[in-house]
Amino acid sequence: MSAIKHDPQTAERTTLSGEPIKAVYGPEDVREHEANIGAPGAYPFTRGVYPTMYRGRLWTMRQFAGFGTAEETNERFRYLLDHGQTGLSTAFDMPSLMGHDSDSPRSLGEVGREGVAIDTVDDMSTLFDGIDLGDVTVSMTINAPAAMMMAFYVVAAEESGVPADKLGGTVQADILKEYIAQKEWCFPVDPAMRLLGDMMEWCTRNMPRWHPVSISGYHIREAGATAAQELAFTLKDGLTYVEQQIERGIAVDDFAPRLSFFFNAQIDFFEEIAKYRAARRIWARELRDTYGAKNPRSWLMRFHTQTAGVSLTAQQPLNNIIRTAIEAMAGVLGGTQSLHTNSYDEALALPTEDAVRIALRTQQVIAHETGVTNTVDPLGGSYFVEALTDKLEEQAYAYFRKIDELGGMVEAVKRNYPQREIADAAFELQEKIDAGDRVVVGVNRYTEGDDGETPILRIDPALERKQIGRVQAVRARRDGAAVERTLAELRAAAATQANLMPLLVECARVHATEGEMVDALQHVWGAYTESPVF
Numbered sequence: 001m002s003a004i005k006h007d008p009q010t011a012e013r014t015t016l017s018g019e020p021i022k023a024v025y026g027p028e029d030v031r032e033h034e035a036n037i038g039a040p041g042a043y044p045f046t047r048g049v050y051p052t053m054y055r056g057r058l059w060t061m062r063q064f065a066g067f068g069t070a071e072e073t074n075e076r077f078r079y080l081l082d083h084g085q086t087g088l089s090t091a092f093d094m095p096s097l098m099g100h101d102s103d104s105p106r107s108l109g110e111v112g113r114e115g116v117a118i119d120t121v122d123d124m125s126t127l128f129d130g131i132d133l134g135d136v137t138v139s140m141t142i143n144a145p146a147a148m149m150m151a152f153y154v155v156a157a158e159e160s161g162v163p164a165d166k167l168g169g170t171v172q173a174d175i176l177k178e179y180i181a182q183k184e185w186c187f188p189v190d191p192a193m194r195l196l197g198d199m200m201e202w203c204t205r206n207m208p209r210w211h212p213v214s215i216s217g218y219h220i221r222e223a224g225a226t227a228a229q230e231l232a233f234t235l236k237d238g239l240t241y242v243e244q245q246i247e248r249g250i251a252v253d254d255f256a257p258r259l260s261f262f263f264n265a266q267i268d269f270f271e272e273i274a275k276y277r278a279a280r281r282i283w284a285r286e287l288r289d290t291y292g293a294k295n296p297r298s299w300l301m302r303f304h305t306q307t308a309g310v311s312l313t314a315q316q317p318l319n320n321i322i323r324t325a326i327e328a329m330a331g332v333l334g335g336t337q338s339l340h341t342n343s344y345d346e347a348l349a350l351p352t353e354d355a356v357r358i359a360l361r362t363q364q365v366i367a368h369e370t371g372v373t374n375t376v377d378p379l380g381g382s383y384f385v386e387a388l389t390d391k392l393e394e395q396a397y398a399y400f401r402k403i404d405e406l407g408g409m410v411e412a413v414k415r416n417y418p419q420r421e422i423a424d425a426a427f428e429l430q431e432k433i434d435a436g437d438r439v440v441v442g443v444n445r446y447t448e449g450d451d452g453e454t455p456i457l458r459i460d461p462a463l464e465r466k467q468i469g470r471v472q473a474v475r476a477r478r479d480g481a482a483v484e485r486t487l488a489e490l491r492a493a494a495a496t497q498a499n500l501m502p503l504l505v506e507c508a509r510v511h512a513t514e515g516e517m518v519d520a521l522q523h524v525w526g527a528y529t530e531s532p533v534f
């Protein structure tokens, strides 16, 4: 259907999030200009976290990758490093994300399908075989069972000769956004928050180069949030983690410099850039003025960006290369520290090697050909960008007030407040698309013609059987009594206030599986059941 309701001359001008846009912006639209903007690398960091930004060091090119068993993913990692990627990012399969072993009946048909299957420390060692973990920074996208995966990572690295204090990287571990948006959970909210708190505290004490949480707006936005909602809910989640660590008696300047963020890059170019700038400013102000951080590194909001999966279309998939390039450019002009560019075939399947290479090349073209890295924050001072930044900041604070009235973010999540706000926003946007008021090229406009057959990556079902064989072989050769004993200790500790990380590391060392550790904790804490909202 080629709905032609959209007339460029008369259409309502709004951002993707529905905010009205004026024809022209000028000095009158920008309040308290100087103090709010400042200089790059200086409070309030609106213009970026480093004085030299990409003149000093380019962002990390970090493609999210994983499928099949650890062996196939290790091969993909090496392929990406060979083609100029500068960091690693691990995608786990659905059973691993949900805390189920590959040989659980609940995993049937899902093993290695959307990411790599990791059941034990042995898989983790294979995943990074031949890669120096003291040299490359690694991201792991895992949330509910993040502490278990961290334990595998620490033990696997140690066995390869790299101690925990030399490891650099990030584990996502942002559990609040799971209840808000992504819905991959193992435990009820309160014990899940405690497990995250244990891991963050343990990492602060033992892994000075590690980011123990990647506070993520990405999935909130993918679920249909507006830019303001992504900004507000993400930062409020982050502030909730800050309060939790302070309540545990950790000094804010001991952990805040290693807090990390992750945002979406949607297709509305200027709105996204403004979002990143507003995020930095709010974070700096809150950390300095509300939470009393003294170290300027605690004020810095550093973030990873991924282009919007939800903006990709199955129709005319080659158009996705263009969308991704524009979104990536927004991330770069917004001052990102690390970037993933989606592959054009991802509305259809996990990406092929060729599609991933084009996605990586997109970053390399932006970095080396376009000239946008030659000067720091080239859009700083644009009346339009500054006005949008102010507006998003105001909207975020309005959400903060509402969440505070509800008793804080944990309480708001339990009452489904952010979930409902996002669902409403998603519905409104979809209505506009269905009515043709928002144009999606190739979907509701310019639908003529197609791109021909798109080659897609097919996951061999034999890989599931291979992985089941791997985990069962580990169970057969390990010291079963040691596993039983360690899991019993974990169960006992879960009922106390003790930090669970040392025991999880011990479980990893004796080759307990991820599912066994999750089961042990669920035995004490129970599982989570959502009360859905519409």
Ligand SMILES: C[C@H](C(=O)O)C(=O)SCCNC(=O)CCNC(=O)[C@H](O)C(C)(C)COP(=O)(O)OP(=O)(O)OC[C@H]1O[C@@H](n2cnc3c(N)ncnc32)[C@H](O)[C@@H]1OP(=O)(O)O
Pocket: 050, 051, 052, 053, 054, 055, 056, 057, 058, 060, 062, 064, 087, 088, 089, 137, 139, 141, 169, 170, 172, 211, 214, 218, 219, 260, 261, 262, 302, 303, 304, 306, 337, 338
């Ligand atoms: C959607 C999907 C799903 O769910 O399915 C997902 O979630 S995928 C989710 C995938 N997630 C991710 O990939 C998360 C990635 N996150 C990260 O990489 C991190 O958390 C990050 C955002 C903080 C970026 O860390 P990074 O190491 O790559 O980059 P940094 O900017 O920290 O740079 C590395 C070092 O160089 C220094 N450095 C960098 N630039 C400069 C400069 N211009 N001048 C001086 N120093 C500089 C930094 O201070 C740092 O040092 P020093 O180290 O000494 O401080």
